[in-house]
Amino acid sequence: MTSIDQGAVPVGGVQASYRTCRFTGLRVEANAELLIKVNAVTAVIFLLIGGLMGLLVALTRWPAIQLLPAEWFYLVLTGHGANVLLFWILFFEIAVLYFAGAILLGARLAAPKFAWLAFILMLAGALMANYAVLRGDSSVMFTSYPPMMASHWFYLSLIIFAVGALLAVIIFFATLVVAKAENTYNGSVPLVTFGAITAAIIAVFTLASGAIILIPTWLWSVGLISGIDSLMYKVIWWGMGHSSQQINVAAHVAIWYAIAAMVLGAKPLSEKVSRMAFLMYILFLQLASAHHLLAEPGLSSTWKIVNTSYMMYLAVLGSLIHGLTVPGAIEAAQRRNGFNRGWFEWLTKAPWGNPAFSGMFMSLVMFGFIGGISGVVLGTEQLNVLMHNTIYVPGHFHGTVVAGTTLAFMAVTYLLVPLLFGRDIIWPTIAKWQPYFFGFGAAGISLFMMGAGTLGVARRHWDLSLTDAAHGYEFPAAAYLMMGLNGLAAILAAVGGVMFILVIVGSILAGPRLDRPGATMTFPLHDKSREAVAEYGSEIHPKLPGTIVLVTIFFAAFVLYYFVNWKYLSELWLFN
Amino acid sequence: MTSSDNTNDTAKGETPEGPVPAMQRVLDNPFLLLFLGVTVPAVLYIIWGVMEVASVPIGN
Amino acid sequence: MAITPPSNRLWWKEPIQAVELGWIILAFLWGLFMFFFMIAWHFIGDQNLSNETYRVTPEGFEEKVVAFAEEFQKIGADGAPVEEDGVPVVAPPEGGDVYMLARLWEFWPILELKNGVAYRFHLSSTDWQHGFSLQPTNINISVHPGYEHVFTLTPTSSGDFGVVCNEYCGIGHHTMTGRIRVVD
Numbered sequence: 001m002t003s004i005d006q007g008a009v010p011v012g013g014v015q016a017s018y019r020t021c022r023f024t025g026l027r028v029e030a031n032a033e034l035l036i037k038v039n040a041v042t043a044v045i046f047l048l049i050g051g052l053m054g055l056l057v058a059l060t061r062w063p064a065i066q067l068l069p070a071e072w073f074y075l076v077l078t079g080h081g082a083n084v085l086l087f088w089i090l091f092f093e094i095a096v097l098y099f100a101g102a103i104l105l106g107a108r109l110a111a112p113k114f115a116w117l118a119f120i121l122m123l124a125g126a127l128m129a130n131y132a133v134l135r136g137d138s139s140v141m142f143t144s145y146p147p148m149m150a151s152h153w154f155y156l157s158l159i160i161f162a163v164g165a166l167l168a169v170i171i172f173f174a175t176l177v178v179a180k181a182e183n184t185y186n187g188s189v190p191l192v193t194f195g196a197i198t199a200a201i202i203a204v205f206t207l208a209s210g211a212i213i214l215i216p217t218w219l220w221s222v223g224l225i226s227g228i229d230s231l232m233y234k235v236i237w238w239g240m241g242h243s244s245q246q247i248n249v250a251a252h253v254a255i256w257y258a259i260a261a262m263v264l265g266a267k268p269l270s271e272k273v274s275r276m277a278f279l280m281y282i283l284f285l286q287l288a289s290a291h292h293l294l295a296e297p298g299l300s301s302t303w304k305i306v307n308t309s310y311m312m313y314l315a316v317l318g319s320l321i322h323g324l325t326v327p328g329a330i331e332a333a334q335r336r337n338g339f340n341r342g343w344f345e346w347l348t349k350a351p352w353g354n355p356a357f358s359g360m361f362m363s364l365v366m367f368g369f370i371g372g373i374s375g376v377v378l379g380t381e382q383l384n385v386l387m388h389n390t391i392y393v394p395g396h397f398h399g400t401v402v403a404g405t406t407l408a409f410m411a412v413t414y415l416l417v418p419l420l421f422g423r424d425i426i427w428p429t430i431a432k433w434q435p436y437f438f439g440f441g442a443a444g445i446s447l448f449m450m451g452a453g454t455l456g457v458a459r460r461h462w463d464l465s466l467t468d469a470a471h472g473y474e475f476p477a478a479a480y481l482m483m484g485l486n487g488l489a490a491i492l493a494a495v496g497g498v499m500f501i502l503v504i505v506g507s508i509l510a511g512p513r514l515d516r517p518g519a520t521m522t523f524p525l526h527d528k529s530r531e532a533v534a535e536y537g538s539e540i541h542p543k544l545p546g547t548i549v550l551v552t553i554f555f556a557a558f559v560l561y562y563f564v565n566w567k568y569l570s571e572l573w574l575f576n
Numbered sequence: 577m578t579s580s581d582n583t584n585d586t587a588k589g590e591t592p593e594g595p596v597p598a599m600q601r602v603l604d605n606p607f608l609l610l611f612l613g614v615t616v617p618a619v620l621y622i623i624w625g626v627m628e629v630a631s632v633p634i635g636n
Numbered sequence: 637m638a639i640t641p642p643s644n645r646l647w648w649k650e651p652i653q654a655v656e657l658g659w660i661i662l663a664f665l666w667g668l669f670m671f672f673f674m675i676a677w678h679f680i681g682d683q684n685l686s687n688e689t690y691r692v693t694p695e696g697f698e699e700k701v702v703a704f705a706e707e708f709q710k711i712g713a714d715g716a717p718v719e720e721d722g723v724p725v726v727a728p729p730e731g732g733d734v735y736m737l738a739r740l741w742e743f744w745p746i747l748e749l750k751n752g753v754a755y756r757f758h759l760s761s762t763d764w765q766h767g768f769s770l771q772p773t774n775i776n777i778s779v780h781p782g783y784e785h786v787f788t789l790t791p792t793s794s795g796d797f798g799v800v801c802n803e804y805c806g807i808g809h810h811t812m813t814g815r816i817r818v819v820d
Contacts, residue, residue, distance in 0.1 A: 024639075026639075070807060070810065071807060074804070074806075074807065074809075104639055104640075139807075140804075141804050145764075145765050145803075145804075147763065147764050147765075147781060148764050148765070148804075148805065148806065185641050186641055186645075187641045187642060187645045188641055188642055188645075188647065189641060190637075190638060190639050190640050190641055190642075191638040191639075191642075192638045192639050229782070230764075230765055230780045230781060230782065230783075231780050231783060257638035257639075258638060258639055260638065261637040261638040261639045262639065265637070266637070266638070267637050267638070268637075268638055269653060269656060270650060270652055270653065270656060271642045271644075271647035271648075271650070272647060272648050272650060272652065273652055273656050273660070294685070295685065295776055295777050295778045296778045296780070297687060297689035297759075297778070297780060297783045297784075297785035298687060298689040298780075298783055298785075299687055300687055301678065301684070301687065305671070305674050305675060308674075309667075309670070309671045309674065312667060312668060312671045313666075313667025313668070313670055313671055314667065316663075316667055317660070317663050317664050317667050320659070320663040321656075321659070321660060321663070324655075324656065324659045325656065328655070328656075329638075376670070380670070380674060381674045381677075381684075381685075382674065382677050382681065382683055382684055382685070384776075385683065385685055385775055385776055385777065386774055386775075386776070387774075387776065388767070388776040388777070388778065388802075389767040389769065389776055389778070389802035389803055390769065390774070390776060390802060454774070455772075455774075456769065456771040456772055456774050456800070458767070458769060458800050458801070458802035459802060459804075460802075460803075460804040460809070461800075461802065461804075461809065461810050462809070462810040463810040463811075466800070466810070466811070466813060468810075468811045469810070469811045469812070469813040470721060470723070470741065470742040470743075470811060470812065470813050470814070471720070471721050471723070471742075471746070471798070471813045471814060471815045472798075472813070473771060473798030473800060473813055473815075475771070476772070542653075544655055547655075548655060551659060555662070555663075555666075558666075559666070562670070566673075566677075569681070569683050570681065570682070570683065572683050572773055572774070572775055572792075573770075573773055573775060573789060573790055573791050573792050573793070574682040574683060574754070574788075574789070574790035574792060575682075575683055575684070575685065575686070575757075575775065575787055575788060575789045575790070576682065576683070576684045576685075576686055576787065576788050
């Protein structure tokens with residue numbers, strides 16, 4: 001039975017009510033909990049809308065089906081981008097921030113009334129954006145490049161959404177101040193909270209960039225400004241556009257650590273190393289907005305190289321570090337948990353039937369191998385010319401944002417529902433399989449779009465056969481095959497998405513209550529009593545052969561793919 | 577967790593175990609990190625990029 | 637644990653394990669290599685996108701393209717100017733300036749170039765952003781209105797090449813193409 005402090009505990013004169021979670025021992029404040037739940041549920045609703053739109057897009061780009069007519073296709077594609085890349089992801093991230101800032105620190109959420117205002121602004125913006133797109137006069141894609149113009153509702157909606165999100169991020173920072181002032185924790189913040197801080201910092205830059213460019217663009221759309229320079233817009237817009245996805249990277253890495261801790265009792269190998277890796281993110285991750293400007297005129301190679309490399313790849317170093325320390329922490333914990341035989345028993349005997357773990361680990365592997373490698377290659381100054389605006393680009397970012405971030409967010413939801421809603425997961429067989437359906441579907445989407453892109457297929461394009469084109473051109477048969485396979489993978493991912501929605505909504509509404517005496521979670525957390533046994537201190541150098549093998553394979557794949565693409569580049573026509 | 581050492585030690589950089597290393601104090605300061613994390617990309621990406629676009633020469 | 641404050645108050649002082657340090661060094665060196673390789677390719681490679689760019693007006697650029705097309709339009713064996721799909725086929729002199737414009741919804745004009753010859757290519761848009769995607773070679777460049785992008789382009793294979801627009805530009809985006817023919 002969770003204990004709820006019925007009388008408020010006056011701390012610094014502010015009334016707040018807490019309960020203590022009987023599974024994790026964390027002190028959960030009521031306002032924080034409610035706002036997390038509301039933001040997370042809203043996020044999932046936009047995932048449903050955006051995901052459905054994504055399926056329609058994929059079935060249209062499957063040449064044999066070409067489901068939607070052209071006008072609807074461009075409309076739905078715009079909506080898909082906004083709903084998943086902005087609304088699903090950011091609502092969920094606000095929930096993660098509140099969780100990391102309040103729950104993990106045992107603190108009360110600062111200024112709950114403003115947190116509600118933030119939520120309402122975000123919701124209003126998201127609904128208004130969908131309205132603008134569904135009107136039919138705002139099919140400008142999520143990027144909305146001038147001089148192409150949307151209805152002014154479109155820009156206004158994104159501004160309102162961004163202001164709401166920024167307010168929520170400010171509340172997160174304020175919560176950190178409150179926690180410190182009210183001494184709710186000792187020493188440094190937990191690593192997961194530090195990852196959330198990283199995400200929040202990137203979010204500030206993201207949202208500020210968005211405001212700087214979308215406000216004048218909105219004024220242009222209502223006729224108060226005569227024009228927007230297309231290249232200037234692009235530089236500033238991508239300060240928001242790509243950085244918003246870097247918020248995701250910081251957030252999902254934090255979630256990997258959180259899931260590994262809660263499900264396996266994994267401890268970071270080195271707080272110093274992991275935090276320094278996050279510092280690389282803080283300083284340099286946003287520079288890579290330049291990835292989208294490598295094929296533009298007017299910008300010097302110096303600017304391109306410094307920025308696209310995340311400053312000499314220091315932020316990539318951050319990712320590579322997490323790519324070792326997360327599985328390494330899992331291997332160390334699993335060996336401590338008794339799975340110590342050979343090089344890989346720690347992995348083969350890991351709880352693959354627990355959707356929180358399987359989703360998390362697949363997210364790690366897919367983000368690294370599919371999203372990460374393709375991202376670095378795509379973001380190489382010269383190699384970008386091979387792939388700019390081909391469907392390779394969405395192939396890359398479905399590897400990062402879908403197989404990476406979305407899958408990780410889904411995985412952590414399997415923990416949030418029992419812990420915050422107090423409801424156990426229903427239909428455990430569906431839950432168990434859900435991450436595999438979605439993960440492999442997302443991986444397929446990525447790989448097939450990347451394949452089609454290397455064959456030259458354009459992104460955001462309704463007709464591969466160029467039927468009504470000014471001058472005909474025939475894409476190779478393999479391109480058609482790729483787009484068909486992409487359609488199939490999208491169906492698989494959509495099934496995984498539906499499974500997720502069903503299980504989560506079903507559990508929230510009708511899952512067995514966990515506040516009954518003796519209630520246990522179907523997908524349990526790590527047995528805390530074991531955590532007390534072996535501290536890392538007693539094992540100065542945990543042996544991690546399995547992790548070493550994994551990162552070696554990763555590194556080899558990376559190097560190989562990198563050089564293969566330079567070879568492709570060298571076979572192109574000459575240009576300089 | 578009452579009159580804790582939290583506020584005290586951060587202010588003086590001292591804990592019962594000794595002084596907090598400088599780099600750790602940097603990492604423990606979210607607002608310093610916020611400043612750096614906004615300033616660095618603002619300068620290297622936005623300001624530099626905008627300057628380059630603004631200085632594209634006029635053609636004939 | 638990652639969800640609790642570090643148990644070691646002075647976690648900065650903990651030593652880094654060998655496997656972590658080794659990986660950090662390897663990854664850092666690889667990052668440096670990739671960084672310098674981009675720079676090096678400007679000296680050792682033949683594919684680097686120039687950023688020679690000029691501010692122009694769409695009308696001004698269009699005039700230049702039209703003048704270019706009129707001057708160098710191919711004349712057929714019958715003495716009549718050559719057109720394909722209603723668009724002039726333009727065969728500029730070897731090594732000269734080549735102009736192409738992007739507009740809703742075509743790349744204009746059709747170009748006939750010689751294999752192995754370097755041309756000074758001028759690219760711009762007269763209305764919205766477009767994407768110059770040369771297929772099947774797979775060279776992809778962004779095209780902006782108001783910016784004339786100049787780069788040297790040398791075909792290394794002959795045949796008919798398509799230019800497919802890959803920057804979404806409205807309802808006619810998927811009908812927007814161009815053509816470049818390379819003869820030996």
